[in-house]
Amino acid sequence: MLKSSDESEKKNLARKVKDSEIGVPIVYGNIAFWLGKKASEYQSHKWTVYVRGAGNEDLGVVIKRAVFQLHSSFNNPTRIVESPPFELSESGWGEFEIIITLHFHSDVTDNPLHLYHHLKLYPGDESGPMSTKKPVVVESYDEIVFLEPSEGFLSRVKNHPAVIVPRLPADIILPPVPMEDVDKRKRGDANDHPLSQWFDNFSEADELLILAGARQQVQAQIARLRRQLSLVDGQPPQLKAASDL
Structure with missing residues (x-):
């Protein structure tokens, strides 16, 4: 029985590239602003927890959605962010552990990745007293590695600034990238983020x-x-x- 051209194309896109890997440097953490005179007993800080590219690139080329699991005292503690930037802003007074679950596009992997970040609102002793002008920033650097990526995934991200792609053998010819993915790739740099002045540099x-x-x-x-x-x-x-x- 002959397969349709669409089925054949899907099979080629899903074919694994042996002895290769794709690296995606990420930074996850939080930034917290003290409210100063506007602070109350239960609302002392405004904060944002996030996952971003190490150079503040758009991770939407790899990540489909991010799920932030907050403390049970919050209304609707499970927050789902379906598109970049993968971040969540809230207000409160307490510090607690946030579980961040990353779900990837279907051509990347079906397995989610769980990250654990302890929300920090108050500066350490070495950072001096709280200030409304200087926020508390706590970030962790990591790199997600995808072994033997599919040809479709590799073709889609090979020139994207958020992704580290290996040098491929000369005999590997990747399929063309759909036009909508090319447009998304051009929007991959997100250095105009309003909080970028406070982000750590992980170059x-x-x-x-x-x-x-x-x-x-x-x-x-x-x-x-x-x-x-x-x-x-x-x-x-x-x-x-x-x-x-």
Whole structure:
């Protein structure tokens, strides 16, 4: 029995690309604004909990919807967000754990992903007193990895800024991307988000600078300890290049 062209096309789109993976860097967390003089006993903060791209890109190309499970004291504690930005804003006074469940498009995976975030409203001791001008921001970085993605998924996201796509072998020819997906991909950058000025920067270049700075501090501390040990032993300290430490 011959299959229709539509069935054949669906089969090709669902075919797995072996020995490959797609990475999607994400950031999830919350931002909380103290209400100051407007604060009441039960309404001291306005807050937003969210899942975003590491560079604040639109994750709608991968995520179909996000479900936020709030504390049972809230009206309708299960909140469903069907489209990006995947965020939820509320007000209150207490801190609690929020379960964030991500559901993906059908060509990505049928398995949801559960994230756990503890809502933080109040600054730590090192952050100073509460301020209406500077919000409390708590974020976590992670990367979702999809092993052996389908050809349809890979073709749809291969040039999207929110997705890390591997270099493919020359013999793999991906199917064309539907026009509606091309339009969505052009809208993938969401850096004009109203809260973006408060978001942490998780770019790879910044992370490398932080690691380099930490390495220099460790090397300097090792050099100081070696000098102290040499003085205790009565031997002159030996000079070494930083790369040898």
